[in-house]
Amino acid sequence: MSRVVKLAVIPGDGIGPEVIAEALKVLDAATASSDVTIDTTHFSLGANRFLETGDVLTDADLDAIKAHDAILLGAVGGVPGDPRLVGANIERGLLLKLRFSLDHYVNLRPTVLFPGVASPLANPGDVDFVVVREGTEGPYVGNGGAIRQGTPHEVANEVSVNTAFGVERLVRHAFAVASARPRKKLTLVHKTNVLVFSGALWQRTVTAVAAEFPDVTVDYLHIDAATIFFVTDPARFDVIVTDNLFGDILTDLAAAISGGIGLAASGNINPSGQFPSMFEPIHGSAPDIAGKQLADPTAAILSVALLLAHLGLSAEADTVNTAVTADMAARTGEARSTATIGDAIAARI
Amino acid sequence: MSRVVKLAVIPGDGIGPEVIAEALKVLDAATASSDVTIDTTHFSLGANRFLETGDVLTDADLDAIKAHDAILLGAVGGVPGDPRLVGANIERGLLLKLRFSLDHYVNLRPTVLFPGVASPLANPGDVDFVVVREGTEGPYVGNGGAIRQGTPHEVANEVSVNTAFGVERLVRHAFAVASARPRKKLTLVHKTNVLVFSGALWQRTVTAVAAEFPDVTVDYLHIDAATIFFVTDPARFDVIVTDNLFGDILTDLAAAISGGIGLAASGNINPSGQFPSMFEPIHGSAPDIAGKQLADPTAAILSVALLLAHLGLSAEADTVNTAVTADMAARTGEARSTATIGDAIAARI
Numbered sequence: 001m002s003r004v005v006k007l008a009v010i011p012g013d014g015i016g017p018e019v020i021a022e023a024l025k026v027l028d029a030a031t032a033s034s035d036v037t038i039d040t041t042h043f044s045l046g047a048n049r050f051l052e053t054g055d056v057l058t059d060a061d062l063d064a065i066k067a068h069d070a071i072l073l074g075a076v077g078g079v080p081g082d083p084r085l086v087g088a089n090i091e092r093g094l095l096l097k098l099r100f101s102l103d104h105y106v107n108l109r110p111t112v113l114f115p116g117v118a119s120p121l122a123n124p125g126d127v128d129f130v131v132v133r134e135g136t137e138g139p140y141v142g143n144g145g146a147i148r149q150g151t152p153h154e155v156a157n158e159v160s161v162n163t164a165f166g167v168e169r170l171v172r173h174a175f176a177v178a179s180a181r182p183r184k185k186l187t188l189v190h191k192t193n194v195l196v197f198s199g200a201l202w203q204r205t206v207t208a209v210a211a212e213f214p215d216v217t218v219d220y221l222h223i224d225a226a227t228i229f230f231v232t233d234p235a236r237f238d239v240i241v242t243d244n245l246f247g248d249i250l251t252d253l254a255a256a257i258s259g260g261i262g263l264a265a266s267g268n269i270n271p272s273g274q275f276p277s278m279f280e281p282i283h284g285s286a287p288d289i290a291g292k293q294l295a296d297p298t299a300a301i302l303s304v305a306l307l308l309a310h311l312g313l314s315a316e317a318d319t320v321n322t323a324v325t326a327d328m329a330a331r332t333g334e335a336r337s338t339a340t341i342g343d344a345i346a347a348r349i
Numbered sequence: 350m351s352r353v354v355k356l357a358v359i360p361g362d363g364i365g366p367e368v369i370a371e372a373l374k375v376l377d378a379a380t381a382s383s384d385v386t387i388d389t390t391h392f393s394l395g396a397n398r399f400l401e402t403g404d405v406l407t408d409a410d411l412d413a414i415k416a417h418d419a420i421l422l423g424a425v426g427g428v429p430g431d432p433r434l435v436g437a438n439i440e441r442g443l444l445l446k447l448r449f450s451l452d453h454y455v456n457l458r459p460t461v462l463f464p465g466v467a468s469p470l471a472n473p474g475d476v477d478f479v480v481v482r483e484g485t486e487g488p489y490v491g492n493g494g495a496i497r498q499g500t501p502h503e504v505a506n507e508v509s510v511n512t513a514f515g516v517e518r519l520v521r522h523a524f525a526v527a528s529a530r531p532r533k534k535l536t537l538v539h540k541t542n543v544l545v546f547s548g549a550l551w552q553r554t555v556t557a558v559a560a561e562f563p564d565v566t567v568d569y570l571h572i573d574a575a576t577i578f579f580v581t582d583p584a585r586f587d588v589i590v591t592d593n594l595f596g597d598i599l600t601d602l603a604a605a606i607s608g609g610i611g612l613a614a615s616g617n618i619n620p621s622g623q624f625p626s627m628f629e630p631i632h633g634s635a636p637d638i639a640g641k642q643l644a645d646p647t648a649a650i651l652s653v654a655l656l657l658a659h660l661g662l663s664a665e666a667d668t669v670n671t672a673v674t675a676d677m678a679a680r681t682g683e684a685r686s687t688a689t690i691g692d693a694i695a696a697r698i
């Protein structure tokens with residue numbers, strides 16, 4: 001019996017369309033001989049769409065996207081400083097709006113230093129961890145405001161909102177992820193000594209949920225100390241659970257130590273399945289190199305592997321991961337175009 | 350004419366007293382042949398004091414400290430998880446209370462990779478930058494709160510407060526620091542695409558103050574991207590200006606890439622001179638290694654150099670920096686006790 005997966009594709013801006021073309025090539029190859037058919041719908045969203053129509057993400061767009069089983073996104077965002085984009089904030093209006101509207105409370109960001117890949121660290125060790133970042137709360141909620149803007153008496157506030165509901169479901173998911181991994185270790189990263197109210201909620205929740213997962217070892221690091229270990233001993237980490245902003249910071253640093261953001265994939269996941277989950281490379285739209293076939297599509301391709309795993313197609317996901325691993329091990333340092341890398345990975349499937 | 354400097358000394362907890370003993374040794378040596386007399390008053394503050402008396406920092410302590418010209422602090426904080434300290438929060442009640450009460454709005458944290466010092470980075474390059482971190486606003490203000498604590502309906506908020514007054518004085522100070530350095534480059538680090546209100550205030554302020562410093566080159570990085578460059582190209586940075594929390598995170602990472610927190614000094618500065626400024630290593634009290642002469646006092650000694658420079662004793666500050674640089678270049682990797690390192694540096698003066 002054949003299965004049809006309805007996939008919403010948002011190539012976006014800059015290098016987004018280039019890396020998505022390769023990701024779809026690999027997705028095709030990985031599902032070619034299976035009984036799964038991927039039925040894609042392309043959505044033109046991002047800075048270009050805004051410049052053409054003035055829309056960032058309409059309710060109609062959102063409804064159409066919701067009617068899909070999953071989303072694959074390239075990258076969104078225009079040229080920094082483009083005067084025509086002033087006030088548009090594509091990141092908040094599109095990317096964050098999707099994460100919040102589709103209740104993507106698990107922002108899953110695995111970090112693996114693949115054999116053959118160079119790290120800026122002299123002795124990176126065996127890097128293989130996953131950051132389980134909260135995706136719908138914290139300082140990202142947009143509950144900020146300012147008074148007397150532009151005057152010497154301006155006050156600009158940002159509110160980080162953390163709920164027991166939101167923290168607990170994320171923490172429970174992170175424990176489940178840790179419990180399914182060989183090392184079964186979970187590190188909470190926060191700043192409990194300064195952010196005492198949200199910190200207490202996170203700490204208390206981790207302690208409570210830990211009782212349900214006696215096989216998982218738990219520890220805690222302040223965000224500042226965590227960045228130290230990311231460069232001195234990243235191999236110590238297995239699963240990290242953290243809030244939206246700390247997760248944002250840690251995952252860029254994680255990408256940097258494991259070969260760069262050209263390799264870092266992510267899933268914005270709604271585990272209940274109520275809304276489609278969204279898979280995207282963590283890199284941005286990099287307008288400076290767009291259209292030149294200079295971008296590495298590997299992060300987008302690894303995001304396809306996360307997508308396949310999320311859909312329960314673990315054999316297909318493994319195929320993609322194996323092909324990527326082989327490609328990385330064979331890299332010689334010679335520059336290859338975006339399409340050449342995509343072709344090489346697809347050919348290994 | 351001889352000058353008397355009244356110095357409040359807060360050795361604190363854990364390794365604090367050990368590193369402060371060496372810092373004072375070096376301070377003595379550096380001022381021995383000058384016309385400056387350092388008149389020290391020791392304050393017993395920290396977890397130990399709390400355990401003995403129940404006090405963290407009384408009004409009387411604060412008044413007594415205010416009557417000094419400067420403060421030298423070791424480290425504060427008890428053994429993590431000590432049940433007798435639950436609810437005490439020595440960090441907020443002592444360290445942050447000092448920074449806020451004494452209006453230490455410039456948190457100055459230089460990062461230099463000294464010749465002979467190992468970095469976890471394979472190719473660190475020429476690392477020499479300074480983070481000018483805001484010290485009295487942002488997410489550190491303690492304007493958080495929670496409702497329905499401990500129930501499934503808890504909501505815990507933290508408010509980041511940013512004022513034009515607070516941001517502008519800090520940014521102006523950072524530009525002055527940049528203008529006095531050879532490369533004259535200033536990088537604002539924030540997260541303007543998500544924290545749109547505070548981000549707009551910071552960005553606008555930097556743009557406005559830049560007009561007063563036409564010799565300074567300005568750029569901007571999101572906090573997540575900044576952590577990438579800290580490990581891939583730290584030499585690109587000269588002066589970084591950032592908020593309280595981002596500065597906290599970046600300076601631990603900065604310490605990690607430049608030889609560790611055993612070498613990282615800081616100044617909590619009130620440039621107006623209304624209140625005494627405070628100098629401290631950025632490391633914590635490390636109770637696990639306390640009393641064993643295992644701590645590196647170099648960060649505390651470099652904090653003495655910052656203290657001397659702040660007091661206008663730049664020749665004495667240079668002496669300390671030169672002695673530390675020479676000691677570092679001569680390090681063989683052999684373990685030395687806290688006092689041995691302090692003696693060696695003092696002997697070079």
Ligand SMILES: CC(C)[C@H](C(=O)O)[C@@H](O)C(=O)O
Nearest residue numbers: 091092095248282542543573
């Ligand atoms: C573009 C930006 C809003 C986004 C974030 O901060 O979450 C990005 O940095 C990421 O990590 O996916």
Ligand SMILES: CC(C)[C@H](C(=O)O)[C@@H](O)C(=O)O
Nearest residue numbers: 193194224440441444597631
């Ligand atoms: C101890 C803690 C409150 C402090 C901070 O967060 O500022 C420390 O990490 C630092 O950087 O001086």
